[in-house]
Amino acid sequence: MTLSTHTYINQLAQHVGSEVTLKGWLYNMRSSGKIAFPQLRDGTGVVQCVVLKTAVPPETWDALKAMGQESALVISGTVRADERAPGGFEIDVNNAEVLQQVHDYPITPKEHGTEFLMDHRHLWLRSRRQHAVLKVRHTVVQAVRNFLDNDGFTLADSPIFTPAACEGTTTLFEVDYFEGEKAYLTQSGQLYNEATAAAFGKSYCFGPTFRAEKSKTRRHLTEFWMVEPEMAYATLEDVMQLAERFLSYIAARVLEDRSEELKVLERDTSKLEAIVAPFPRVHYDDAVKMLLEGHERGALEAKFEWGGDFGAPDETYISSQFDKPVMVHHYPAAIKAFYMARDQERPELALGVDVLAPEGYGEVIGGGERATSLEFLHEQIALHQLPQEAFEWYLDLRRYGSVPHGGFGMGIERCTAWMCGIEHIRETIPFPRMLYRIRP
């Protein structure tokens, strides 16, 4: 037996009628006195095998009968198309080797609670549903990179240790290592992206992001992955067009490459098929009008006031008025970051845009056009009481060739949860880090 020569379960269609060797783990087994049906899992799929007592050596039969869930085994047999089998193929086994007998695998085919499953996340990843979710995540990441790479963007990652906050200092993880000054884990690569966009024209960063907020909801992780494209010589309009093309491409790739997984997840694919540019655009003023109408109709409890930021129920209400993602733009500057560009006609409004996903998935993208004026940024930094020394390098970008530019950030986990149609984003990352959860 060599380790390299074997067939993967997702390749079985090419081997019907011939003998193959499969290597994997026992997913589940049913057996009678003289026939057994072990289901083998190998990471690419699950296939049912058929073992007749008379077809294998007696010691092999005994070893197979003794297997518990997740026992490691290698099976040789003939591939047969069979309508009775889930997946369409079966293996008529003529030989097998059990590498490890397992008898106390914690995750049974019965239901389990969230706490138990999260404590066993390292094993939970093997189950069919989790496997499907993470395959979708893989495709989302692949689509993100393919789209940006093919659209002329250059990957230029931003640092994870940063000396100052992007937008404030209350929600950052402090790191005590760099002599003489405090460092923080990055909250956004935004400011660095503006530097790389001026170097490459179009750039993006893609990596982990950290928020020390005490958030305990299905939409929050303490450590999550964010992709942030940034374009020089770009306006809010360019940013919105990029966002809708970007999301349309991701949805199309998930539909095309992950149809099996979407079936496992019982995802209503018509929701994904609807994600096609152009997306509806709503001015903040009009979004507020919608919320006030919603309040009058009794659909919303609280009466929204112009100038505030949307809460989760507000986002859900706005997005429920459309069957596509909706782009809300021109927010009040007071509730947005200091670097946002202002509307020329109405300086109280920022040229920002949030993309709200349908079905209550909330804000998946946030971004906009950045301010170009050195003087304006000086004022804003003072107004927000930020340490100007820490932003001197950033201000250099306005001293040397300042041009209109903009971009956005997208949370990979929120996007993946939306694609999968699952409740909680903790299942969209292999090992979630949340408030009160750092293990496994």
Add this chain to the structure above:
RNA sequence: UCCGCAGUAGCUCAAUGGCAGAGCAUUCGGCUGUUAACCGAAGGGUUGUAGGUUCGAGUCCUACCUGCGGAGCCA
């Protein structure tokens, strides 16, 4: 940080203030087409922790711990 809900066998759950229970999992036995297989048997408990009320507490009260859901904040 605030509000709400929960904690009983490895897991999922039941038990009017009155003997601690079931299904699954595990172990043993049976079964040649099973689909969360089925049938029979066995083992498995300091009811989250510490106090209190009571003749008697898994059940009622107080505090704490842990988890879940939500708010705020955000992607």
